Amino acid sequence: MSGASRSGVRSNAGRLVTTRLSAWVQAAAANCIVAPSGAVKTLPGQGGVVTGIDLGDRAGSWIGDHVEPGLSLGHPDPAANRALRALSCAGNPVVMLDGPAAGAKGVVYGKHGAVLAMFAQADLARIAPGERVSIDAEGGGLALDDAPDVVLHSCSPALLHRWLQARDDGGRIVVPVAAILPPVAAAAGIGMPAAMFNMDLHIYAEPVASAAANLRFGDIVAVLDQDHRYSRRFAKGWVAVGVISHGEAGAGGHGHGLMTLLTAPMERVTLQLSSGACLATLLSGAPAS
Amino acid sequence: MTAIMRSPADNRDRLVRSSVAGRIAPPRIFHEALPVDETGRHFHLPASGGIALGVHMGDRAADWVADHLMPGLSIEDEGDNPAHAGALHLLAAIGNVVRDGSGRRIGVVSGKRGGMAPGFWPPQLVSVEVADDVARALTPGDRVVVETVGRGLQWTGFPEIGLSNVSPACLDLLPIRQDGDRLTCPVRAIARPEAAGPGLGQDSWIGDLEIAGDALSAGTLSELRFGDLVAFADIDAGTTRFYRPGWISIGLLSHGPSPAPGHGIGITMLITGPGRLLQVDIGESASLGASLRKAAEAL
Numbered sequence: 001m002s003g004a005s006r007s008g009v010r011s012n013a014g015r016l017v018t019t020r021l022s023a024w025v026q027a028a029a030a031n032c033i034v035a036p037s038g039a040v041k042t043l044p045g046q047g048g049v050v051t052g053i054d055l056g057d058r059a060g061s062w063i064g065d066h067v068e069p070g071l072s073l074g075h076p077d078p079a080a081n082r083a084l085r086a087l088s089c090a091g092n093p094v095v096m097l098d099g100p101a102a103g104a105k106g107v108v109y110g111k112h113g114a115v116l117a118m119f120a121q122a123d124l125a126r127i128a129p130g131e132r133v134s135i136d137a138e139g140g141g142l143a144l145d146d147a148p149d150v151v152l153h154s155c156s157p158a159l160l161h162r163w164l165q166a167r168d169d170g171g172r173i174v175v176p177v178a179a180i181l182p183p184v185a186a187a188a189g190i191g192m193p194a195a196m197f198n199m200d201l202h203i204y205a206e207p208v209a210s211a212a213a214n215l216r217f218g219d220i221v222a223v224l225d226q227d228h229r230y231s232r233r234f235a236k237g238w239v240a241v242g243v244i245s246h247g248e249a250g251a252g253g254h255g256h257g258l259m260t261l262l263t264a265p266m267e268r269v270t271l272q273l274s275s276g277a278c279l280a281t282l283l284s285g286a287p288a289s
Numbered sequence: 290m291t292a293i294m295r296s297p298a299d300n301r302d303r304l305v306r307s308s309v310a311g312r313i314a315p316p317r318i319f320h321e322a323l324p325v326d327e328t329g330r331h332f333h334l335p336a337s338g339g340i341a342l343g344v345h346m347g348d349r350a351a352d353w354v355a356d357h358l359m360p361g362l363s364i365e366d367e368g369d370n371p372a373h374a375g376a377l378h379l380l381a382a383i384g385n386v387v388r389d390g391s392g393r394r395i396g397v398v399s400g401k402r403g404g405m406a407p408g409f410w411p412p413q414l415v416s417v418e419v420a421d422d423v424a425r426a427l428t429p430g431d432r433v434v435v436e437t438v439g440r441g442l443q444w445t446g447f448p449e450i451g452l453s454n455v456s457p458a459c460l461d462l463l464p465i466r467q468d469g470d471r472l473t474c475p476v477r478a479i480a481r482p483e484a485a486g487p488g489l490g491q492d493s494w495i496g497d498l499e500i501a502g503d504a505l506s507a508g509t510l511s512e513l514r515f516g517d518l519v520a521f522a523d524i525d526a527g528t529t530r531f532y533r534p535g536w537i538s539i540g541l542l543s544h545g546p547s548p549a550p551g552h553g554i555g556i557t558m559l560i561t562g563p564g565r566l567l568q569v570d571i572g573e574s575a576s577l578g579a580s581l582r583k584a585a586e587a588l
Contacts, residue, residue, distance in 0.1 A: 034492075034528045082321060183483040184523075184532050188490030190501050191551035193322060200490060202532040225483065230325050233551030234483050234502035252531030253490025 009164045009173060010145040013157035018138040021084055022097075023073040025049060026114050027129045031065040033250040041065075041250055046112055047072045051124045055109055055218035056280030059244050059256050060203070066257065067247040069217050070118040071106065073133060085196040088115040089139025090243055090261065091156030091283055096123070099131035108135060109218055109279050110245025110259045111154060112198050147173060150264040151229045153195040159261075162282045163220065168270045175241055175262065176274035178219035181211050183234060185223050187253050194228035198245055198257040215256060218279035219244045222271050228263035239266050243279055297444045297467050301457040306438045308388075311377040314338045314365040314414055315429040321410075324356060326548040332356070337402045337414050337544055338363045339429050346399050346418045346516040346585075347578030350545040350554055357555065358545040359402055359416035360515050361424060361585075362387075364433050371412035374404075374495045378413045382439025383541060383557065384458035384581070386588070387417045390432035394588040395423050398435065399516065399581050400543025401454065401557045403488050403496015413495055416543060418585040440494075447472065450562035451527040453493040454540075458584070463518075463559070464574045474518065474539050474560060475572025478508025482523040482532050486551055493526045497543050497555030507571050510546070510554065516578025517542045519556050520569045526561040535564050541577055 028048025106119035189199030486501025
């Protein structure tokens with residue numbers, strides 16, 4: 001069995017298992033942080049239900065710390081929470097099971113400590129922490145045919161086949177990205193398992209700042225010289241590509257959160273700058289949203 | 290130009306000494322972050338936590354078959370199990386004297402490890418250099434007391450240069466040279482900023498910053514010893530640790546390397562400042578390892 005996009009970037013999607021998971025909307029955090037200036041600030045942090053920010057909206061300049069648009073999802077049993085983190089993939093459908101928005105449909109777009117999901121703003125306006133959702137998780141084990149050293153994480157087949165559609169004349173996978181960042185962009189999250197959590201980006205100093213200007217939530221972004229096959233590491237000649245999942249942060253060494261989707265030796269891929277490389281575009285009209 | 294060999298003035302007379310109780314941490318295994326090497330194979334090796342018998346400051350860190358190994362004792366705060374950084378971790382400084390539950394002076398603080406993830410994932414550990422005969426009489430879970438002093442320490446003529454995890458005793462061991470309005474510290478290696486790994490974004494008094502790659506502009510990773518002074522170029526460690534072109538951070542090698550991708554030797558930060566005030570050069574004197582081992586043996 002094999003899944004194929006319209007242009008022949010083929011995968012093992014037909015063999016993947018879909019698992020129904022349960023999760024709960026997490027409580028909001030108020031983060032007390034110390035800025036590089038030494039100033040102490042308490043800011044809206046991760047978790048909760050963040051309304052008014054959509055995929056495709058600017059990720060920078062919000063007055064917050066690691067803000068996660070939409071829903072932040074977790075499970076109270078630590079083992080089940082680990083499975084939730086490991087199995088959920090960008091593009092997976094999410095359904096509200098209770099509360100005023102029961103029946104509303106959304107989509108997984110990222111991971112931070114929790115799994116992140118976006119719903120229509122009218123639904124977000126009615127959802128509250130403590131309410132329960134189901135996720136149809138699919139994407140664990142996803143791999144491209146004929147490209148064994150191109151490794152995918154947290155990527156559903158639905159997203160994969162909308163995002164990666166071509167090979168270049170040399171047979172390299174064409175990877176559309178909204179920005180390409182230098183290796184010093186990699187910050188907190190190095191050394192952590194790439195299939196879970198995310199990696200923060202140092203976006204406040206050059207040469208990263210210029211390249212990272214105008215990033216949007218949901219943008220797919222490449223970081224050079226990063227190998228994210230297992231735990232994230234600096235490695236010359238590799239590239240890691242992920243999705244901007246959480247917003248900026250007040251403490252040095254933290255910044256926009258990048259959830260890894262793909263990693264490969266540079267010679268196996270062609271990075272192609274494209275304003276369409278954003279989940280707001282790639283997941284629009286997806287089955288769940 | 291001749292450097293003038295004198296110690297810059299500091300404010301040690303104003304520092305508060307506080308005895309803080311804790312315990313010797315056990316070795317622990319965390320399934321949340323199952324260790325795999327860069328080929329994807331799972332491994333378990335002796336790590337930080339517990340008591341590393343016969344491992345000392347001054348030993349070459351890469352010689353031991355281990356994962357994030359710290360010499361001597363790994364101690365932690367009381368309370369949560371595993372411990373989050375509390376008063377013990379946040380006040381302890383290199384060179385602080387450590388007592389056991391009966392009041393006997395057993396060792397000196399020699400480094401820190403930052404936990405499984407920056408800031409939020411325990412345990413946050415402090416290492417204690419102890420003589421071999423002392424270590425053999427101790428057990429994980431034993432009560433310890435750290436005679437903390439060091440928070441607030443500052444070179445009075447250099448308000449822009451930050452000190453972290455430095456006790457007055459540690460300050461006296463640092464081979465700092467003052468030349469006019471600049472300080473120079475010899476180091477055994479200099480890491481480029483892209484090598485800065487786990488520990489970025491974390492409070493400078495918690496744990497360490499790992500060299501997660503071989504991007505050194507000077508020195509050789511495999512030759513480095515516990516206690517060696519190592520610098521990161523373009524890293525500011527004044528509050529949290531982060532990329533800041535033109536700044537430099539200097540620390541001491543506190544834990545050994547790891548087979549896990551994205552991990553490496555840990556550097557507990559001591560000094561950070563702008564390059565116009567703080568410089569490094571490569572020097573043979575650039576290690577506190579032997580001095581800390583001697584200090585523990587002399588207790």
